[in-house]
Amino acid sequence: MRALVQRLRTDFQLTIITSFGGAALFGILPFAVYRFVSGNAVAGTLDLAIVISILAAVAHAWRNEDRRAASLFVAIVNTVGCLASATVLGPPGLYWMYPALLGNFLLLSRNVAVLVTAIAMLILTVQHRAYDSNMQLAMFLATAAVSGMVAFVFAYRTETQREQLELLATLDPLTGMQNRRAMERELQLAVEISKRDGSAFGLAMLDLDHFKRINDHYGHEAGDEVLVRFAGLIRDCTRKADRCFRFGGEEFVLLMPGTDAQALLAIDRHVRVRIADRLRCDDGPVTVSIGGAALRRGEDWQSWLARADAALYRSKSEGRNRTIVDEARWEPTA
Ligand SMILES: Nc1nc2c(ncn2[C@@H]2O[C@H](COP(=O)(O)OP(=O)(O)OP(=O)(O)O)[C@@H](O)[C@H]2O)c(=O)[nH]1
Incomplete structure:
Protein backbone atom coordinates (compact mmCIF):
# COMPACT_ATOMS: atom_id res chain seq x y z
CA MET A 1 0.00 0.00 0.00
CA ARG A 2 2.85 2.36 0.88
CA ALA A 3 4.51 1.67 -2.45
CA LEU A 4 1.25 2.51 -4.25
CA VAL A 5 0.91 5.81 -2.41
CA GLN A 6 4.56 6.59 -3.15
CA ARG A 7 4.00 5.93 -6.87
CA LEU A 8 1.01 8.26 -6.86
CA ARG A 9 3.05 10.93 -5.10
CA THR A 10 5.87 10.85 -7.58
CA ASP A 11 4.02 10.12 -10.83
CA PHE A 12 1.87 13.08 -11.86
CA GLN A 13 0.35 11.46 -14.96
CA LEU A 14 -0.52 8.25 -13.14
CA THR A 15 -2.28 10.32 -10.46
CA ILE A 16 -4.39 12.09 -13.08
CA ILE A 17 -5.34 8.81 -14.78
CA THR A 18 -6.17 7.22 -11.42
CA SER A 19 -8.31 10.17 -10.37
CA PHE A 20 -10.37 9.67 -13.54
CA GLY A 21 -10.81 6.04 -12.42
CA GLY A 22 -12.12 7.37 -9.07
CA ALA A 23 -14.40 9.84 -10.86
CA ALA A 24 -15.77 7.03 -13.05
CA LEU A 25 -16.45 4.81 -10.01
CA PHE A 26 -18.01 7.43 -7.75
CA GLY A 27 -19.31 9.95 -10.29
CA ILE A 28 -20.62 7.86 -13.21
CA LEU A 29 -21.34 4.38 -11.81
CA PRO A 30 -24.20 5.60 -9.52
CA PHE A 31 -25.84 7.15 -12.61
CA ALA A 32 -25.46 3.86 -14.50
CA VAL A 33 -27.24 2.05 -11.65
CA TYR A 34 -29.94 4.73 -11.51
CA ARG A 35 -30.54 4.52 -15.30
CA PHE A 36 -30.97 0.73 -15.15
CA VAL A 37 -33.29 0.97 -12.13
CA SER A 38 -35.38 3.69 -13.81
CA GLY A 39 -35.67 1.59 -16.98
CA ASN A 40 -33.31 3.56 -19.27
CA ALA A 41 -31.17 0.60 -20.33
CA VAL A 42 -29.50 2.47 -23.23
CA ALA A 43 -28.17 5.28 -21.01
CA GLY A 44 -27.29 2.75 -18.28
CA THR A 45 -25.28 0.62 -20.72
CA LEU A 46 -23.51 3.70 -22.04
CA ASP A 47 -22.53 4.85 -18.53
CA LEU A 48 -21.40 1.35 -17.61
CA ALA A 49 -19.29 1.06 -20.78
CA ILE A 50 -17.61 4.39 -19.94
CA VAL A 51 -16.84 3.26 -16.38
CA ILE A 52 -15.43 -0.12 -17.49
CA SER A 53 -13.30 1.48 -20.24
CA ILE A 54 -11.80 4.07 -17.89
CA LEU A 55 -11.07 1.46 -15.20
CA ALA A 56 -9.40 -0.77 -17.81
CA ALA A 57 -7.18 2.16 -18.85
CA VAL A 58 -6.26 2.82 -15.19
CA ALA A 59 -5.33 -0.86 -14.73
CA HIS A 60 -3.24 -0.72 -17.94
CA ALA A 61 -1.38 2.39 -16.71
CA TRP A 62 -0.56 0.77 -13.35
CA ARG A 63 0.38 -2.65 -14.71
CA ASN A 64 2.35 -1.68 -17.82
CA GLU A 65 3.55 1.79 -16.83
CA ASP A 66 2.11 2.92 -20.17
CA ARG A 67 0.69 6.29 -19.13
CA ARG A 68 0.71 7.73 -22.63
CA ALA A 69 -1.64 5.18 -24.19
CA ALA A 70 -3.81 5.11 -21.05
CA SER A 71 -4.13 8.94 -21.04
CA LEU A 72 -5.08 9.03 -24.71
CA PHE A 73 -7.61 6.25 -24.21
CA VAL A 74 -9.23 7.92 -21.16
CA ALA A 75 -9.45 11.26 -23.01
CA ILE A 76 -11.09 9.59 -26.01
CA VAL A 77 -13.54 7.65 -23.80
CA ASN A 78 -14.42 10.87 -21.92
CA THR A 79 -15.01 12.85 -25.10
CA VAL A 80 -16.87 10.16 -27.04
CA GLY A 81 -18.86 9.33 -23.88
CA CYS A 82 -19.95 12.98 -23.59
CA LEU A 83 -21.00 13.15 -27.23
CA ALA A 84 -22.96 9.92 -26.81
CA SER A 85 -24.66 11.03 -23.60
CA ALA A 86 -25.66 14.37 -25.18
CA THR A 87 -27.23 12.35 -28.00
CA VAL A 88 -29.00 9.86 -25.71
CA LEU A 89 -30.01 12.21 -22.85
CA GLY A 90 -30.33 15.53 -24.66
CA PRO A 91 -29.35 18.78 -22.83
CA PRO A 92 -28.63 17.13 -19.40
CA GLY A 93 -25.92 15.06 -21.11
CA LEU A 94 -24.04 18.28 -21.95
CA TYR A 95 -22.95 18.78 -18.34
CA TRP A 96 -20.41 15.96 -18.74
CA MET A 97 -18.61 18.05 -21.33
CA TYR A 98 -17.08 20.31 -18.67
CA PRO A 99 -15.14 17.63 -16.74
CA ALA A 100 -14.26 15.95 -20.06
CA LEU A 101 -12.88 19.22 -21.35
CA LEU A 102 -10.73 19.70 -18.26
CA GLY A 103 -9.66 16.05 -18.53
CA ASN A 104 -8.49 16.53 -22.12
CA PHE A 105 -6.10 19.28 -21.04
CA LEU A 106 -4.80 17.25 -18.11
CA LEU A 107 -4.40 14.02 -20.04
CA LEU A 108 -3.19 15.12 -23.48
CA SER A 109 -0.54 17.46 -24.79
CA ARG A 110 -1.94 20.98 -25.22
CA ASN A 111 -2.23 20.90 -29.01
CA VAL A 112 -3.88 17.49 -29.12
CA ALA A 113 -6.27 18.59 -26.33
CA VAL A 114 -7.24 21.71 -28.32
CA LEU A 115 -7.84 19.58 -31.42
CA VAL A 116 -9.92 16.90 -29.65
CA THR A 117 -11.97 19.55 -27.81
CA ALA A 118 -12.56 21.59 -30.97
CA ILE A 119 -13.78 18.48 -32.84
CA ALA A 120 -16.11 17.57 -29.94
CA MET A 121 -17.52 21.11 -29.80
CA LEU A 122 -18.07 21.11 -33.55
CA ILE A 123 -19.95 17.82 -33.37
CA LEU A 124 -22.05 19.16 -30.48
CA THR A 125 -22.82 22.35 -32.44
CA VAL A 126 -24.25 20.48 -35.43
CA GLN A 127 -25.89 17.86 -33.23
CA HIS A 128 -29.38 19.36 -32.79
CA ARG A 129 -30.68 16.74 -30.38
CA ALA A 130 -28.33 18.08 -27.69
CA TYR A 131 -30.15 21.44 -27.35
CA ASP A 132 -33.65 22.72 -26.68
CA SER A 133 -33.02 26.09 -28.31
CA ASN A 134 -30.41 28.17 -30.12
CA MET A 135 -30.01 30.24 -26.97
CA GLN A 136 -29.08 27.10 -25.06
CA LEU A 137 -26.57 26.21 -27.80
CA ALA A 138 -25.02 29.70 -27.62
CA MET A 139 -24.77 29.54 -23.81
CA PHE A 140 -23.23 26.10 -23.91
CA LEU A 141 -20.64 27.14 -26.50
CA ALA A 142 -19.75 30.31 -24.56
CA THR A 143 -19.38 28.55 -21.18
CA ALA A 144 -17.47 25.63 -22.71
CA ALA A 145 -15.12 28.05 -24.53
CA VAL A 146 -14.40 29.92 -21.27
CA SER A 147 -13.79 26.62 -19.42
CA GLY A 148 -11.56 25.48 -22.28
CA MET A 149 -9.48 28.64 -22.12
CA VAL A 150 -9.00 28.34 -18.36
CA ALA A 151 -8.02 24.67 -18.74
CA PHE A 152 -5.59 25.60 -21.52
CA VAL A 153 -3.83 28.26 -19.42
CA PHE A 154 -3.69 25.88 -16.44
CA ALA A 155 -2.26 23.06 -18.58
CA TYR A 156 0.27 25.43 -20.16
CA ARG A 157 1.54 26.65 -16.81
CA THR A 158 1.67 23.18 -15.31
CA GLU A 159 3.58 21.81 -18.28
CA THR A 160 6.21 24.58 -18.32
CA GLN A 161 6.66 24.37 -14.54
CA ARG A 162 7.06 20.60 -14.74
CA GLU A 163 9.68 20.96 -17.49
CA GLN A 164 11.60 23.50 -15.38
CA LEU A 165 11.42 21.26 -12.31
CA GLU A 166 12.62 18.26 -14.30
CA LEU A 167 15.56 20.27 -15.60
CA LEU A 168 16.45 21.54 -12.12
CA ALA A 169 16.20 18.03 -10.67
CA THR A 170 18.87 16.78 -13.08
CA LEU A 171 21.37 19.65 -12.76
CA ASP A 172 24.17 20.12 -10.27
CA PRO A 173 23.76 23.69 -8.98
CA LEU A 174 27.49 24.35 -8.48
CA THR A 175 28.93 23.29 -11.83
CA GLY A 176 25.81 23.34 -14.01
CA MET A 177 26.64 19.79 -15.10
CA GLN A 178 24.03 17.08 -15.11
CA ASN A 179 23.87 15.21 -11.83
N1 LIG B 1 34.56 22.72 -1.79
C1 LIG B 1 33.87 21.60 -1.92
N2 LIG B 1 34.36 20.45 -1.40
C2 LIG B 1 33.65 19.31 -1.57
C3 LIG B 1 32.43 19.31 -2.25
N3 LIG B 1 31.97 18.01 -2.24
C4 LIG B 1 32.89 17.29 -1.58
N4 LIG B 1 33.92 18.07 -1.15
C5 LIG B 1 35.11 17.70 -0.41
O1 LIG B 1 35.94 16.85 -1.19
C6 LIG B 1 36.84 16.21 -0.31
C7 LIG B 1 37.08 14.79 -0.76
O2 LIG B 1 38.04 14.26 0.06
P1 LIG B 1 38.57 12.79 -0.11
O3 LIG B 1 37.43 11.86 -0.42
O4 LIG B 1 39.41 12.47 1.09
O5 LIG B 1 39.43 12.80 -1.42
P2 LIG B 1 40.78 13.57 -1.77
O6 LIG B 1 41.25 14.48 -0.69
O7 LIG B 1 40.56 14.19 -3.10
O8 LIG B 1 41.80 12.39 -1.87
P3 LIG B 1 41.99 11.37 -3.05
O9 LIG B 1 40.67 11.32 -3.81
O10 LIG B 1 42.33 10.07 -2.39
O11 LIG B 1 43.08 11.88 -3.90
C8 LIG B 1 36.23 16.31 1.09
O12 LIG B 1 37.00 17.21 1.85
C9 LIG B 1 34.86 16.90 0.85
O13 LIG B 1 34.43 17.74 1.89
C10 LIG B 1 31.93 20.53 -2.77
O14 LIG B 1 30.85 20.60 -3.40
N5 LIG B 1 32.69 21.64 -2.59
Missing part, protein backbone atom coordinates in the same frame (compact mmCIF):
# COMPACT_ATOMS: atom_id res chain seq x y z
CA ARG A 180 23.98 11.57 -10.80
CA ARG A 181 20.27 11.12 -11.37
CA ALA A 182 20.60 12.19 -15.01
CA MET A 183 23.71 10.03 -15.32
CA GLU A 184 21.86 6.87 -14.26
CA ARG A 185 19.20 7.52 -16.89
CA GLU A 186 21.82 8.11 -19.61
CA LEU A 187 23.82 5.00 -18.70
CA GLN A 188 20.63 2.95 -18.81
CA LEU A 189 19.87 4.41 -22.24
CA ALA A 190 23.40 3.64 -23.49
CA VAL A 191 23.02 0.02 -22.33
CA GLU A 192 19.71 -0.25 -24.23
CA ILE A 193 21.16 1.28 -27.41
CA SER A 194 24.16 -1.02 -27.25
CA LYS A 195 21.91 -4.06 -26.79
CA ARG A 196 19.87 -3.02 -29.82
CA ASP A 197 22.60 -2.15 -32.33
CA GLY A 198 25.88 -3.22 -30.72
CA SER A 199 27.25 0.37 -30.40
CA ALA A 200 30.37 0.85 -28.29
CA PHE A 201 30.24 3.11 -25.22
CA GLY A 202 33.10 4.14 -22.94
CA LEU A 203 32.74 5.37 -19.39
CA ALA A 204 35.32 7.26 -17.34
CA MET A 205 35.29 8.31 -13.71
CA LEU A 206 37.44 11.34 -12.90
CA ASP A 207 38.42 12.21 -9.36
CA LEU A 208 40.52 15.19 -8.31
CA ASP A 209 43.63 14.24 -6.34
CA HIS A 210 44.00 15.35 -2.74
CA PHE A 211 41.07 17.70 -3.06
CA LYS A 212 40.55 17.68 0.68
CA ARG A 213 43.89 19.48 1.06
CA ILE A 214 42.65 22.32 -1.18
CA ASN A 215 39.57 22.71 1.00
CA ASP A 216 41.65 22.52 4.16
CA HIS A 217 44.30 25.01 2.98
CA TYR A 218 42.23 27.53 1.05
CA GLY A 219 38.72 27.04 2.32
CA HIS A 220 35.56 25.55 0.94
CA GLU A 221 34.86 28.47 -1.41
CA ALA A 222 38.23 28.11 -3.12
CA GLY A 223 37.49 24.37 -3.37
CA ASP A 224 34.19 25.18 -5.05
CA GLU A 225 35.98 27.41 -7.52
CA VAL A 226 38.40 24.61 -8.42
CA LEU A 227 35.41 22.31 -8.99
CA VAL A 228 33.77 24.84 -11.31
CA ARG A 229 36.99 25.28 -13.30
CA PHE A 230 37.52 21.53 -13.39
CA ALA A 231 33.99 21.06 -14.80
CA GLY A 232 34.68 23.74 -17.44
CA LEU A 233 37.93 22.04 -18.46
CA ILE A 234 36.25 18.66 -18.77
CA ARG A 235 33.70 20.24 -21.13
CA ASP A 236 36.49 21.89 -23.14
CA CYS A 237 38.51 18.68 -23.45
CA THR A 238 35.70 16.43 -24.62
CA ARG A 239 33.74 15.96 -27.84
CA LYS A 240 30.24 17.31 -28.37
CA ALA A 241 28.77 13.81 -28.29
CA ASP A 242 30.36 13.04 -24.90
CA ARG A 243 28.16 13.54 -21.85
CA CYS A 244 29.58 14.87 -18.57
CA PHE A 245 28.03 14.42 -15.14
CA ARG A 246 28.94 15.37 -11.61
CA PHE A 247 28.76 12.07 -9.76
CA GLY A 248 29.17 13.68 -6.34
CA GLY A 249 31.84 15.60 -4.39
CA GLU A 250 34.97 15.93 -6.50
CA GLU A 251 34.07 12.98 -8.70
CA PHE A 252 32.82 13.35 -12.29
CA VAL A 253 31.72 10.88 -14.95
CA LEU A 254 32.17 10.98 -18.71
CA LEU A 255 30.01 8.90 -21.03
CA MET A 256 31.55 8.53 -24.47
CA PRO A 257 29.64 7.07 -27.41
CA GLY A 258 31.59 5.12 -30.04
CA THR A 259 34.46 4.46 -27.65
CA ASP A 260 35.88 1.02 -26.87
CA ALA A 261 38.42 0.12 -24.16
CA GLN A 262 41.43 0.91 -26.34
CA ALA A 263 40.00 4.23 -27.54
CA LEU A 264 39.19 5.15 -23.93
CA LEU A 265 42.91 5.37 -23.22
CA ALA A 266 43.02 8.54 -25.34
CA ILE A 267 41.39 10.47 -22.51
CA ASP A 268 44.70 10.21 -20.70
CA ARG A 269 46.14 12.56 -23.30
CA HIS A 270 43.01 14.56 -24.03
CA VAL A 271 41.76 15.07 -20.51
CA ARG A 272 44.18 14.09 -17.74
CA VAL A 273 47.29 15.72 -19.20
CA ARG A 274 45.43 18.88 -20.20
CA ILE A 275 43.89 19.20 -16.75
CA ALA A 276 47.28 18.77 -15.07
CA ASP A 277 48.55 21.55 -17.38
CA ARG A 278 45.72 23.99 -16.91
CA LEU A 279 44.10 23.44 -13.51
CA ARG A 280 46.01 25.18 -10.78
CA CYS A 281 45.60 26.49 -7.28
CA ASP A 282 48.16 28.59 -5.35
CA ASP A 283 50.09 25.44 -4.39
CA GLY A 284 50.64 24.37 -7.98
CA PRO A 285 48.88 22.05 -10.41
CA VAL A 286 45.78 20.14 -9.43
CA THR A 287 45.76 16.66 -10.91
CA VAL A 288 43.10 14.10 -11.63
CA SER A 289 42.97 10.30 -11.49
CA ILE A 290 40.85 8.51 -14.07
CA GLY A 291 39.33 5.03 -14.21
CA GLY A 292 37.65 3.81 -17.38
CA ALA A 293 35.65 0.85 -18.62
CA ALA A 294 34.01 0.06 -21.97
CA LEU A 295 30.54 -1.43 -21.92
CA ARG A 296 30.55 -5.21 -22.29
CA ARG A 297 27.87 -7.01 -24.26
CA GLY A 298 24.88 -7.83 -22.04
CA GLU A 299 26.28 -5.95 -19.06
CA ASP A 300 24.02 -3.73 -16.92
CA TRP A 301 24.97 -0.13 -16.15
CA GLN A 302 25.61 -0.82 -12.48
CA SER A 303 28.36 -3.34 -13.13
CA TRP A 304 29.78 -1.15 -15.91
CA LEU A 305 30.03 1.77 -13.49
CA ALA A 306 31.48 -0.51 -10.80
CA ARG A 307 34.28 -1.57 -13.19
CA ALA A 308 35.11 2.06 -13.98
CA ASP A 309 35.10 2.79 -10.25
CA ALA A 310 37.43 -0.16 -9.58
CA ALA A 311 39.81 1.16 -12.29
CA LEU A 312 39.71 4.59 -10.61
CA TYR A 313 40.53 2.98 -7.29
CA ARG A 314 43.58 1.38 -8.93
CA SER A 315 44.63 4.78 -10.37
CA LYS A 316 44.51 6.25 -6.90
CA SER A 317 46.31 3.40 -5.20
CA GLU A 318 49.02 3.23 -7.89
CA GLY A 319 50.05 6.84 -7.24
CA ARG A 320 47.27 9.15 -8.63
CA ASN A 321 47.51 11.49 -11.66
CA ARG A 322 47.08 8.58 -14.08
CA THR A 323 44.51 6.77 -16.19
CA ILE A 324 43.69 3.09 -15.89
CA VAL A 325 41.18 1.52 -18.24
CA ASP A 326 39.72 -1.88 -17.44
CA GLU A 327 40.69 -4.48 -20.07
CA ALA A 328 42.80 -2.07 -22.18
CA ARG A 329 46.46 -2.50 -23.05
CA TRP A 330 48.85 0.43 -23.13
CA GLU A 331 50.55 0.59 -26.49
CA PRO A 332 53.58 2.75 -27.12
CA THR A 333 52.57 5.79 -29.18
CA ALA A 334 54.72 6.97 -32.06
